[in-house]
Amino acid sequence: MEESNNYGHQHPLLLVLNQEQLINYGSGVADCSRCGEKVSAPCFCCVEHCGFYLHKVCAEAPLELNHPFHPHHPLVLLQEPPSSYTETGCYCNFCGKTCEKFIYHCSCKLDFHIKCALFTFNIAENNLKELEHVALQHPLVFTENGDEELEDVAKCFVCWEPLAKYTHFSPDCGFNLHEKCAKLPFKLNHVCHRKHPLVLQFNSEELPCKVCQETGQINIGFVYGCSPCNFSIHIECVSPSPIIEDKSHQHPFSLILRQAPFICDACGTEGNHAAYACCTCNIMVHKKCISLPHIIKCRWHHHPVSHTYFLHKEYFGRLDCMICHIEVNTEYGSYYCVDCNIIFHVNCATRYAAFFYVVSPENEDEKHLDISLNSITSVLERNDAGEATIIEHFKHNHYLTLSDEIREYGNKCCDGCMLLISDSFYYCSVCEFFLHKACAELPKMKPIWNHSCQLATLVLTSDNIFRCEVCDFLSNGFAYKCNECGRHMCLRCQALPPDALSCPGHEHPLLFYYEFVGRCSACGLDIKQGFSCKDCNYSVDLSCMLLPTRVSHKCDEHLLALTYHEIHDYSKHHYCDICERKRDPKRWFYHCTTCDTSAHVKCILGEYPYIKTGSIYKEGDHPHPLTFVKKIQLYPECTKCGEPCEELALECAEPECNYLVHWKCMNPFVSGNRFLEHLDF
Structure with a gap:
């Protein structure tokens, strides 16, 4: 052992050269104070035995590291992750695990543990002597036997593919490499990119592989790439299989390597450098498109859709994709429903795993849910037109009668959708129960x-x-x-449709976009998903599209209508009659034409617009039934907090019991609506 400088520690440090000395020094299961890993020799130990240890490699790590895998900028050693990472956390771009202290950081948001940066540096420099504790061991590793001790070492740290049975493995530092990956050349020439040699590097730009078109696991493992040309190839794709057979196609596909771009006949998008061709069918496809499922069930359509390489265009007009609403070129592959003339781009339909599932060939003719056998009502009487005039609904104890007397019952709410009665409806003659005809006819x-x-x-x-x-x-x-x-x-x-939807505030139909960047024309907030017009700059988010068109409020004796355009052109009318604050004349609001009352959407709806007052609340520990109430006269005190009950509350139905509690006091962990919290119109 020899004494050394203290590397920022308050006590002198001793250099321990081998594991036996470390054990004799008294270190059992100590961790390195920089990398956080279990300490092993050679390392530095505190002479005062205060528990401070440093791997020799970690102690001597340079403050700046010019890493061959990231030649654009140096990696700077930081004691803690940058402050901008406080919310998202900092993760190592090599192993994917959390970085908590002493990391190598680059301004382009590349971060590495000390051990990961130095380990990969040695691989890049072909300095295998520094990796003797890894490269010279050849244990038998069975990754398929479920051994819990090997869960964290199941994949190679270079290609991130499952480990073979024989691998370079170090139980001390936890790095695991296929033997072939430990010996990968740092540079190589490839027929797909003749301009420059390809260099082993991190895929920090998240570029898709030019051969398979997949991005792979973002920022994990290595690729061969050319930084000046933004060119990337996965390690396993450097030598692609010359022939691929797949059960989804009756003939084998042969590899064609070329630098000229091509259009994939399976998905209709461009490919480069590597194509697979079926000469029998005269088609050329991406590698990933060889195994496209033949039949899928997509979220946007109620029938399964089939993959086809082309459609005869004379039978169709313009066909737009149900997801992105851009025209589909029927000369290339798509997913198509023959019965409904509905079409999807291949990449739109299969972009996310949650969008679809594969229908197996044996289930192609599966029967879909038969709504006629799925009724929630029993019809007791019909009129001459065949309409059900008296029904029995499975969620109500009494018979319901059909009516269209909206003037008489227009201030009542449907117990199904909680909106004001606005169309033909069923009512109960015994109690206050109403159902729109459309709500009553919904399937179970x-x-x-x-x-x-x-x-x-x-x-x-x-x-x-x-x-x-x-x-x-x-x-x-x-x-x-x-x-x-x-x-x-x-x-x-x-009831929201996945396709076109009419909006009273706009002349054109609006189309649903799963991914959208823009602002809502109703409230002015940013939109991530919503309905938008293809013809003009008009978009509405989901929450605004669902706003009730008519509401009642104590501020006016009449019903107020959702209004989409300002009806007055002078500023004194641009105020809310409830909160008395200014309104944005470009945003939707509620208005009574009789009384000229105008109010913010948020002020009219309140926090609980779809809780029916008078209905029974069946939970809680109170011994008597509780009913929902709003705005009780004189604002009595809440039994729990003692504050006046000004909003939604629960009141005991027993006349002699004075139990009254705020809804929020009864349910303190139930927060308000996220949409209303950010709303300012």
Whole structure:
């Protein structure tokens, strides 16, 4: 052992040269104070035995590292991750694990543990002598036997593919390499890129592989690339298979390496450098498109759709993709429904795993949910036109009668969708129960396109109270509940179509875009998903599209209508009659034409617009039934917090019991609607 400088530590340090000396010095399971890994010799130990240890490699790590795999900028050694990472966290771009202290950092958001940066540096420099503890061991590693001790070493740290049975493996530092990956050349020439040699490097630009077109696991492992040309090839794609056979196609595909671009006959997008051709069928495809599923069930359509390499155009007009709404070139591959004349770009339909599932050939003719056998009503009487005039609904105890007397009942809410009665409806003559005809005729079970569980069929329910997964409002109306994830979707949201939707505030139909960048014309907030017009700059997010068109509020004796365009052109009318603050005349608002009352959407709706007052709340520990109430006169005190009950509250139904509690006091962990929290119109 020899004494050394203290590397910023308050006590002198001793250099321990071998593991036996380290054990004699008294170190059992200590960690290196820089890399956080279990300490091993050679290392530095504190002479005062205060628990400070440093691997020799970590102690001598340079403050700046010019890494061959990242030649653009030097990597700077930092004691802690940059402050901008506080929310997202800092992760090593080599091993993918969290970086907590002493990291090598680059301004282009590349970060590495000390050990990862130095390890890869030695690989790049072909300095295998420094890796003797890794490269000279050849244990037998069975990754398929489920050995818990090998869970973290199941993949190679270079190509990030599963380890073969024989591998270079170090139990001390945890690095694992295929033997072939430890001996990869730093540079090589490739027929797909003749301008420059390809260099082994990190894929920090997240470039897709020019051979397979896949990005792979972002920022993990290495690729061969040419930085000046933004060119990247996965290690396993450097020598692609010359012939590929796949059960989805009856003939084998042969590899064609060339630098000229081509259009893939399977997906209709451009490819470069490597194509696979079937000479029998005269088609040329990307490697990844060889195994495209023949039939899939896509979220946006209720029938399975089949992959086809081309469609005879004389039978069709313009066909737009149901997802991106851009025209599909029918001379190339697409997914198509013959029955409905619905089409999808291949890459749109299969972009995310949650968008589709594969229909196996034996299930091609599977029967879909028959709504006629899935009715929630029993018809007791019909009129001469065949309409059901008296029904029995499975969620109500009394018979319901059909009516169209909207003037008489127009201030009542439908107990299904919680909106004001606006169309033909059923009512109960015994109690205050109303259902729109459309809500009463909904099936008991249905698949819903904008629910994320692929194979789920949601079941109609009337749980006590729920939060809708789409609009985020609390409601005690009807909902569809997923038996897989348990989430609810209210009747308003389940009715949203995946295609064109008319909006009273705009002359053109609006199309749904799963990914959208823009601002909502109704509220002015940024949109991530929503409905937009292809003809003009008009977009509406999901929450605004679902706003009720008519509402009642104590500020006016009449119903207020959702208004899309300012009806006054002078500024004194641009104020809310409820909060008395200024309104943005470009944003939607509620208005009464009779009284000239105008108000913000947020002020009219309040936090709980879809909770029906007078309905029973069946949860909680109070011994008597509780009913929902709003704005009780004289604002009595809450039994729990003592504050006045000005908003939604629960009141005991027993006349002699004075129990009254805020809804928020009863449910302190149920937050408000995220949409309303950010709304300012």
